[in-house]
Amino acid sequence: MILDPAILALSAGSVLTCFMVLYSGAFSAGILRRWDIGSGSEGQLVLERKTYLVSTLLAYAFGFEILSFFLFIHTAGRISGLFAGAMCAAGSLNVNPFGYPTLIVKLANVLAAGVWLILNHIDGRAEDYPLIKPKYRFLLGLVPLVVAEAVLQTAYFLRLDPDIITSCCATLFSSGSSALPLGTLWEWRLPLGLAFYAVSGAAIGSGLFFSIKGRGGGLFSILSVSAFAVSAVSVFGFISTFIYELPTHHCPFCILKKEYGYIGYPLYASLLGGVILGAAVGLLGRYRKRGSLTVILPPFLRRAALVSACLYAIFLLLSTLKIVLSNLKIGGY
Amino acid sequence: MIELSDVRKVFNVGRPNEFVAVRGISLSIEAGKATFLTGPSGSGKTTLLALIGCMARPTSGRIWLQGRETTSLPERFLTDLRRRTFGFIFQQLNLIRGLSSLENAMLPAYPTGEARRSIRKRAVELFEMFGLTPKIHARAEWLSGGEAQRLTIVRALMNDPSVIIADEPTAHLDTALTLDFLDVLGRLKREGRTILVAGHDPLVSESPVVDRVVSLRDGMIEGGGG
Amino acid sequence: MSRWIERQRNILDLTLSSLLRRKRKNSALFAAYTLVVFLLASVMFMSQALKREAAAILAGSPEMIVQKISAGRHDLIAADAAARLGELPGVQEARPRLWGYYYDPVTGANFTLVSSGEAGLAPGRIAVGEGVSRMRLASVGDSIEFKAHDGSLLELEVGEILSRGSALVSSDLVLVTEADFRRLFGTPAGLATDIVLRVRNARELPTIALKAAEIFPETRQVLRDDLLRTYQAVFDWRGGLLVIILGGGLLAFVIFAWDKATGLSAEARREIGILKAVGWETSDVILMKSWEGMAVSLTAFLGGVLLAYAHVFLTSGILFEPVLKGWAVLYPSFRLVPFIDFSQLASLFLLTVLPYTVATVIPTWRAATVDPDQVMR
Numbered sequence: 001m002i003l004d005p006a007i008l009a010l011s012a013g014s015v016l017t018c019f020m021v022l023y024s025g026a027f028s029a030g031i032l033r034r035w036d037i038g039s040g041s042e043g044q045l046v047l048e049r050k051t052y053l054v055s056t057l058l059a060y061a062f063g064f065e066i067l068s069f070f071l072f073i074h075t076a077g078r079i080s081g082l083f084a085g086a087m088c089a090a091g092s093l094n095v096n097p098f099g100y101p102t103l104i105v106k107l108a109n110v111l112a113a114g115v116w117l118i119l120n121h122i123d124g125r126a127e128d129y130p131l132i133k134p135k136y137r138f139l140l141g142l143v144p145l146v147v148a149e150a151v152l153q154t155a156y157f158l159r160l161d162p163d164i165i166t167s168c169c170a171t172l173f174s175s176g177s178s179a180l181p182l183g184t185l186w187e188w189r190l191p192l193g194l195a196f197y198a199v200s201g202a203a204i205g206s207g208l209f210f211s212i213k214g215r216g217g218g219l220f221s222i223l224s225v226s227a228f229a230v231s232a233v234s235v236f237g238f239i240s241t242f243i244y245e246l247p248t249h250h251c252p253f254c255i256l257k258k259e260y261g262y263i264g265y266p267l268y269a270s271l272l273g274g275v276i277l278g279a280a281v282g283l284l285g286r287y288r289k290r291g292s293l294t295v296i297l298p299p300f301l302r303r304a305a306l307v308s309a310c311l312y313a314i315f316l317l318l319s320t321l322k323i324v325l326s327n328l329k330i331g332g333y
Numbered sequence: 334m335i336e337l338s339d340v341r342k343v344f345n346v347g348r349p350n351e352f353v354a355v356r357g358i359s360l361s362i363e364a365g366k367a368t369f370l371t372g373p374s375g376s377g378k379t380t381l382l383a384l385i386g387c388m389a390r391p392t393s394g395r396i397w398l399q400g401r402e403t404t405s406l407p408e409r410f411l412t413d414l415r416r417r418t419f420g421f422i423f424q425q426l427n428l429i430r431g432l433s434s435l436e437n438a439m440l441p442a443y444p445t446g447e448a449r450r451s452i453r454k455r456a457v458e459l460f461e462m463f464g465l466t467p468k469i470h471a472r473a474e475w476l477s478g479g480e481a482q483r484l485t486i487v488r489a490l491m492n493d494p495s496v497i498i499a500d501e502p503t504a505h506l507d508t509a510l511t512l513d514f515l516d517v518l519g520r521l522k523r524e525g526r527t528i529l530v531a532g533h534d535p536l537v538s539e540s541p542v543v544d545r546v547v548s549l550r551d552g553m554i555e556g557g558g559g
Numbered sequence: 560m561s562r563w564i565e566r567q568r569n570i571l572d573l574t575l576s577s578l579l580r581r582k583r584k585n586s587a588l589f590a591a592y593t594l595v596v597f598l599l600a601s602v603m604f605m606s607q608a609l610k611r612e613a614a615a616i617l618a619g620s621p622e623m624i625v626q627k628i629s630a631g632r633h634d635l636i637a638a639d640a641a642a643r644l645g646e647l648p649g650v651q652e653a654r655p656r657l658w659g660y661y662y663d664p665v666t667g668a669n670f671t672l673v674s675s676g677e678a679g680l681a682p683g684r685i686a687v688g689e690g691v692s693r694m695r696l697a698s699v700g701d702s703i704e705f706k707a708h709d710g711s712l713l714e715l716e717v718g719e720i721l722s723r724g725s726a727l728v729s730s731d732l733v734l735v736t737e738a739d740f741r742r743l744f745g746t747p748a749g750l751a752t753d754i755v756l757r758v759r760n761a762r763e764l765p766t767i768a769l770k771a772a773e774i775f776p777e778t779r780q781v782l783r784d785d786l787l788r789t790y791q792a793v794f795d796w797r798g799g800l801l802v803i804i805l806g807g808g809l810l811a812f813v814i815f816a817w818d819k820a821t822g823l824s825a826e827a828r829r830e831i832g833i834l835k836a837v838g839w840e841t842s843d844v845i846l847m848k849s850w851e852g853m854a855v856s857l858t859a860f861l862g863g864v865l866l867a868y869a870h871v872f873l874t875s876g877i878l879f880e881p882v883l884k885g886w887a888v889l890y891p892s893f894r895l896v897p898f899i900d901f902s903q904l905a906s907l908f909l910l911t912v913l914p915y916t917v918a919t920v921i922p923t924w925r926a927a928t929v930d931p932d933q934v935m936r
Binding site: 380383388389408409412413415416421423427428429430431432436440441442443444445446447448449452488492 | 834930932
């Protein structure tokens with residue numbers, strides 16, 4: 001185990017978060033069974049009071065989740081120096097079989113946490129608790145994910161052994177690697193690029209349309225999630241190569257490094273923000289007709305779609321800039 | 334405007350010190366009028382005021398405010414309603430020490446998200462109306478009895494409530510100040526507000542400002558309901 | 560949106576004024592909080608800075624060192640092995656090195672003696688590090704007596720004192736000519752302590768190491784990267800150990816904070832009751848208390864970090880020197896290069912502010928859910 005302060009902080013934080021989420025999860029079961037907004041009884045009052053506590057706890061827990069995701073990646077990048085063969089986070093995550101699963105589960109949790117926080121915010125603005133049951137059902141689904149993340153992350157940190165020789169991202173992500181069939185990704189850059197621009201453009205367009213006209217929220221939501229998937233693959237597939245100016249370097253982690261101006265952070269942050277808002281628009285749209293939401297929801301959804309579209313636009317702009325200004329040309333050197 | 338139907342309030346239900354404060358009260362409060370609740374201590378006056386003012390929930394029975402039932406509203410909703418509809422004047426004044434009079438007065442409007450400037454403007458106007466302008470920045474604990482009383486009235490008026498509830502407001506005031514207070518009540522009534530006062534003071538109950546007197550004893554209305 | 564901002568502003572206003580009103584009551588907590596942040600931050604800043612120093616210094620060292628191993632111990636190697644190694648493809652330069660440790664009975668310190676191949680040293684003259692000069696009270700022109708291997712005394716004149724800037728490596732260093740070295744230690748001609756190799760392409764290192772092992776099976780190859788990793792690991796380990804020890808202090812602080820939050824004074828309780836009576840919701844009160852916690856946390860955090868910065872980078876971390884730098888008679892006195900990054904601050908934040916915040920959530924909530932009609936009784 002490597003006693004790095006960041007690792008200690010991440011571990012301690014994830015244990016705390018786990019407890020907070022488990023406590024909240026236990027409470028959710030109670031809510032889903034006994035909540036009755038019209039009763040005014042003593043039991044109902046106690047439940048209402050407790051929701052304040054749970055909301056506060058979860059706001060902190062999920063805030064931490066999002067922060068810890070970035071810190072985790074940053075730390076993995078930083079400790080790569082301790083492992084022979086690693087030059088960026090890709091290598092450190094590969095040291096034991098828990099690294100990449102931890103990352104994936106953390107990513108899923110960040111997305112879910114973001115959506116839940118938005119749900120909670122809306123529920124808080126309406127006086128009649130319209131989303132109380134969906135919210136806590138969602139939370140119950142999140143509990144195993146958060147626990148899994150804590151377990152995986154702890155296993156990963158515990159099994160970090162500087163004596164293990166790991167691979168560098170060049171070997172993991174290059175052509176001829178048995179890990180991923182990337183041999184011909186560079187050759188696929190044109191169709192991939194086309195798909196990227198098409199889907200992103202559609203997502204941005206539908207977002208703007210929805211924010212102005214108020215129609216087509218569902219379509220926008222689907223498009224934004226697709227845009228997230230396509231963009232993520234694109235970063236991997238060709239955007240990274242233009243940033244590195246090397247057709248064989250596809251690593252998604254090296255763009256977070258200082259040498260490349262930390263460009264990875266704004267790119268990934270805008271993608272994450274965009275997909276969280278887009279998914280939230282889709283999810284919340286289903287409850288448009290519920291209670292006081294008929295008044296509160298539509299303006300909020302339109303603003304959320306606008307922000308989401310802007311974030312995707314930022315991503316598009318940044319990537320395009322990097323491609324155009326790169327010394328690597330689309331046709332090769 | 335305010336209807337109570339067979340309202341009961343029991344404290345410490347199921348425990349050895351169980352206490353019934355209000356037992357089966359039905360009452361109708363008319364809008365724009367001043368009602369005076371009287372009765373010995375322990376008769377449930379304060380509890381009844383709290384129930385009417387949406388500060389507490391009845392153990393059983395129902396309460397309607399301007400046609401809308403408040404008994405089973407979620408707490409969040411209830412608080413928002415209370416903030417907009419009621420202004421309270423407490424027996425113990427309940428001013429926060431260490432804060433200036435102005436800040437004390439502005440408190441009820443803080444959570445509404447209204448711009449600070451407009452809250453301040455309104456407060457200053459009210460201070461003017463009640464002759465408290467020289468004491469704007471004075472600390473609350475330095476005010477005299479009468480000034481503090483007027484400050485609580487200003488505070489109660491901050492959110493422009495339609496109902497004013499006052500619990501034993503003249504208990505610590507001399508005759509002159511009591512008459513001043515009654516003048517204020519009259520003015521508020523003329524503005525169209527509903528007034529609800531609880532207390533023992535005969536100066537108040539026999540004043541022409543008061544339209545109706547309700548007597549309470551042991552948690553019930555004497556001489557039947559209203 | 561602007562309503563939300565106004566609400567925060569108004570509530571924040573009340574928060575700050577309450578905090579200032581109760582300065583004395585909160586001062587113990589605030590002091591403890593700042594202390595905890597200060598200690599943790601000092602440890603982190605210091606170990607991070609030391610790691611960077613080590614890395615910077617090692618950057619100049621050779622990529623590979625070949626040493627002869629005899630019966631499991633380091634032995635002298637034939638100097639002409641260098642020529643053979645220099646012929647390997649990818650090796651830019653191969654050079655024999657002469658160095659050793661000298662125990663000085665006068666001061667009880669160990670000096671590192673290095674035979675400097677570079678010009679600049681006349682026979683009988685040495686260059687010493689500032690630690691040596693300090694210990695033996697020798698400045699330029701003074702002589703230091705060394706006890707040679709055969710018991711005789713060898714007097715060497717100090718020609719130069721190595722710069723302070725390189726103190727971390729050179730503090731206990733003594734540079735001698737080859738002749739004086741062999742005279743002092745009795746190392747036979749033709750033998751060297753080890754051979755250093757300069758290799759330009761890092762990727763070729765494993766191949767070259769393998770080939771060197773083939774040609775000279777009795778040797779071991781020490782790679783610079785391995786050294787670097789070891790130093791990083793040591794500083795990490797020491798730093799981490801300190802953090803864990805301080806964890807006890809952190810826990811005590813968190814319990815203190817929780818206790819304080821639970822035992823709200825009667826005055827504070829009354830105030831919350833009044834707020835609820837005049838129309839504040841539970842969530843508004845929770846917001847106010849959260850802002851209170853945030854204000855205290857951020858101020859303590861900032862204060863602790865600034866103090867730690869001053870402690871580590873202006874006074875070279877006097878409190879933690881012994882643990883982090885290691886035990887030795889000769890301490891290089893050097894200034895650490897200031898370095899703070901996001902990751903350190905984020906970890907610090909998570910280790911201090913998060914536990915404090917979580918500890919105060921439940922007491923805060925309990926205080927905020929008081930019944931408004933309490934105030935009427």
